[in-house]
Amino acid sequence: MSKLRVVHYINQFFAQIGGEEKADYPIELREGTPVGPGLAFTQAFGEDAEIVGTIICGDSYFNENIEETTKKVVEMVKGLKPDVVIFGPAFNAGRYGFACGTCAAAVHDELELPVVTGMYPENPGVDTAKDKAYVVVTKNSAADMRHAVKVMAPLALKLARHEHVGASCEEGYINQGIRVNFFEKKRGSERAVEMLLKKIAGKPYETEYPMPSFDRVEPMPAVKDLAHAKIALVTSGGICPKGNPDHIESSNATKFGEYSIEGVTDLTEETFETAHGGYDPSYANEDPDRVLPVDIMRDLEKEGVIGKLHELFYTTVGNGTAVASAKKYGAEIGKRLLSAGVNAVILTST
Amino acid sequence: MKLELGKLTIRDIRFSEESKISEGILYVSKEDLRRVALTEEKIKSADFDIARPGESVRITPVKDVVEPRVKTEGPGGIFPGFIAGVDTVGSGKTLALKGMAVVTTGPIVNFQEGVIDMSGPGADYTPFSKLLNLCVICEPVDNCEKHQYESALRMAGLKIASFVAGLGKDIAPEETETFETPDLLTGMKAFPELPRVAYVQMLQSQGLLHDTYVYGVDAKKILPTVLYPTESMDGAILSGNCVSACDKNPTYIHENNPIVEDLFKQHGKTINFVAHVITNENVFLADKERSSNQTAKLCKMLGLDAVIISEEGFGNPDTDLIMNCKKIEAEGIKTVIVTDEYAGRDGKSQSLADADKAADALVTAGNANQLVRLPKLDKVIGTMDYISKIAGSSDKALQSDGSIEVEIQVITGATSEVGFHTLSAR
Known part of the structure; x- marks a missing residue:
């Protein structure tokens, strides 16, 4: 079997061109022989993969020509037809991290290729790669290179082979909000007791799910003139015409119905x-x-308490339905109600 | 209160003319079992089957899982309020048949029963694939209403488990574990230096067949109360639930509550395990407020330093979980909460329906929305007729090769919120 193809992006420092004084070094592609940390990656890949090209770019040069350079990186990567692209690792270098994250996101979006980088969690570059690149957690200096390569190389191989990638704590990447299941060694109750003992003792512990910032909706002011208001009914209780014509799911609904x-x-x-x-x-x-x-x-309509009942109702199933889906349906239903001139809505659940 | 829990491991189950336990083998007569099941007047017919670990067998729709236990000494009987009278249980001696369970099946609400695969990838997700399962398949009488069917099937499961356990009543256990909780004053004197810890268990009580029973009382109707931790080992709490399969607590899990067990392991060493506090998850706001207020009050009254809180179910009860956590933390008592997640199939959505910064120590049993492909298995105990209707499935679930693609939500016990299993997420 032929080796998997890897493209590697590094800055002028790791290409051993020079430090800050050479940060304006323009973008360059070196095909073949790995450069700088690429040697360590090559060693870690063994017979499984090879670096087919290294893109080198000065940090200042990138940050002063962001759009143009990003485009060039995408073109260079495209020409080399890799299976996976590695950026950095950038450790805590801010401009380098930004370049790695920005280019990784662009390669992911435009070429749909898997991308891996490595950064210290506080590197501002981490955010630029959110949801797109796997950002392996590194320490804040290049002294951590051996460890970074040890984690990044097998992850890159997995991605190149389209294998299942485990949870962030198993694979060593920064969790950026995507929840991934895995089997722990200890059952949940035992982990809970251990966490409680640490919390009691005032020792550090890591929660398994940091609380999200919660989206709270302020209620609208009361309707003043109900007798002339058009009221709509919207439900998450799943009421639909007999036979459920749109096949709204009994749990984790992927749609809402308008009837x-x-x-x-x-x-x-x-x-x-x-x-x-x-x-x-x-x-x-x-x-x-x-x-x-x-x-x-x-x-109520007949008695004149309300003006009119809207002729359409909206329905979905609020059972195990992802908040992101519910938010999407709510926004769309709201839009349709507004354009139909509805003044108020009665929301029923179950 | 002191309970000696004797354990007798069952190594195989076989159908036979005579019902008995001999050399670790459970022999059961279908006729005996049928007689027991048919004492429920809403059950028309009952059939039985055996599923063993590793077999190419799928059990569905699963209603409940029950571990056979029998009281061999001391007051009361297993499953007080249903099978036995209402004496306080949790002391004396109890015999448990380990390595096996009674699994009841039947399409009560269709959506809300589960799947147990005995082999393949599905088996990894359910703790019950590791047990020898004596399956009870009951048909209701004509025109039986859902709540009557639920009650009949629940009772049939409890009765059969009790019948089976009774066969072992005179056999000496292979191993005995002793659990003891002193009264509050004695405990305080015995362990003056140890932090005082309790377990706060939220019981599913959203109603319309989302019911849990305590000494025969529907948990919807209780005020939060305090139990000795050994009471649940004698079946004081049991499931009457028809709700998503992955995170409801079958009766088996109440009998073997892992948080109770793991807190006992630390009892007298690193903590003083003071009490088992139970509360409910009713749907009205006033009920939620009242129950969480009373729970926080009880925790304060017990002079606790810390608690573990477990949820049952998801969505609506997330608000009860957060209320309990917030109010108990506000009393200066440290909390760890145990729950599961509904983060969407892509894992990108917010995992809980409520949140608060007080909930800073959380143990998760995994994302219930995660998809899994379960291959076709050779044999089905029960019926596949409802597989596309179970919560977490869809009408696209059944694939052309006979496999099913479903959320792990359909698998009984997959994301146990009392931490019975090892699945988690990050």
């Missing part, structure tokens, strides 16, 4: 049902108004 209730005064067992998999559906199916109160809304 007409024009002329409908009462939801019945024969016409509507719930798609929700998170509760005993007997009562919702027996009378879907229990979840989507069309009957009551029609009464």
Whole structure:
């Protein structure tokens, strides 16, 4: 089997061209023989992969010609047809890290190639590669090169072979918000007891899920003139026309439905049902108004308490549904309601 | 309170004319089992099967998993309020049949039953693939309502487990473990230097068949209360749950609660394991407020330094979890919370439906939305009729080669929020 092809990006310092005084060194491609840390990578790859080209660029040169240089890096990489691209590692060097992260993201986006870099977690370059490159955690100086290569090389090989990449703590990369499952050595209860003992003793411990910053929505002011308001019904309780025509999933829904209730005064067992998999559906199916109160809304409409019930309702299943999906559906439903001139919405859950 | 838990390992289960345990083999007569199951009047017919670790067998739709236990000395009986009277349990002697379980199956709510694969990648995700499973397949009578079917199947499982355990009543256990919790005052005097720790267990009680029972009482109707940690070992808490399979606590997990076990391991050494506090997860805001207030109050009353809090379920109960955590931390008591995640199939979404900075020590049992491909297995115990309906599955789940692509949410016990299993995420 032929060796996997790797392209390596480094700065002028690691190419042994010079320090700060040579930071304006323009971009250059050296095909063949590995340069600087590329030697250590080559050794780590053994017979599995080879560095087919090294892109060298001065840190100042990159930062003064960002767009143009990034484009050149992408072109050079493209010409070499690699299986994976390695940037750095940049340790705590800020401009180098920025160059590595920016180019890694561009190569990922434009060439759809897997990319690996290595940085100290506080390097500002880490953010530029978010969600795109695997950024291996390094210490803050080049003295950590041996360790960095030891972690980056096998990860690069895995990516080149399109193998499953484990969780951040197993593979040694910085977690940038993508949760990956893996089997721990100890069961959860034992880990909980160990964490508690550390917390009691005031010793450092690492939570397995740092709390996200939570998105809280301020309620709108109350509707002043209900008698002339157009009200819509939106539910996460899964009520849909009988037979669930759009196949909304019973859990972790991948879509929402928009259905007409024009002329409908009462939801019945024969016409509507719930798609929700998170509760005993007997009562919702027996009378879907229990979840989507069309009957009551029609009464209120007749009595003149509200102006009008919107002729469309929106529905999805709020059971194990990812927050990101719910947010997307909410934004889209909101847009449609606004353009239909709806003044207020009754949101029902289960 | 002191419990001596005797363990008898079952090495195989075989159907036979006569029901008995001999040399580690459980022999059961289908007729005996059927007689026991059919004492439930809502059950029309009952059949039985055996699934062994490593076999190409899928059990679905799984309702509950129960470990057979029997009281051999001391007050009360296993599963008080259902099988036995309501004497306080958790002391004396109990015999547990290890290495096996009674697994009940039946499509009660379709969505909310689970899958146990005995081999292949699915087996890695469920702790129950390592057990010899005596499977109980019950058909309800015609026009049986879902809640009646749930109750009947739950009772059938408990009765069969009790019947099987009874066969071992006079056999000496191979190994005995002793668990002892002194009363509060004695404990304080015995371990004056050790931090006082309790376990706060949140019980699934969202209603509409999301029910857990304590001494026969529906947990929806309890105020938070205090148990000796050995009470759950005698079946004081049991599952009546039809809710996503991956993170509900089957009765087996209540009997073998790993947080109780692992806190006991430290008891008298690094901590004083004071009590097992139980609370619920009701859906009304006032209930959530009341229960979390009372839980924090009990923790304060017990003079605790720290607690482990476990959740059951996800979404709505995430708010109870965070309320408990916040209010207990506000009393100056340190917390570690155990939960699982719903981070989306791509792992990019926020994992919990609520969050607070007080929750700074969290143990996760993994992302339940992660997809897994389960190959076709040779034999199905139960039926594959509902496989695309189970929460975490979809109508695209069944592949042309007979395998299924589903979220691990469908697998019983995959993301156990009492930390019964090793799955985690970062």
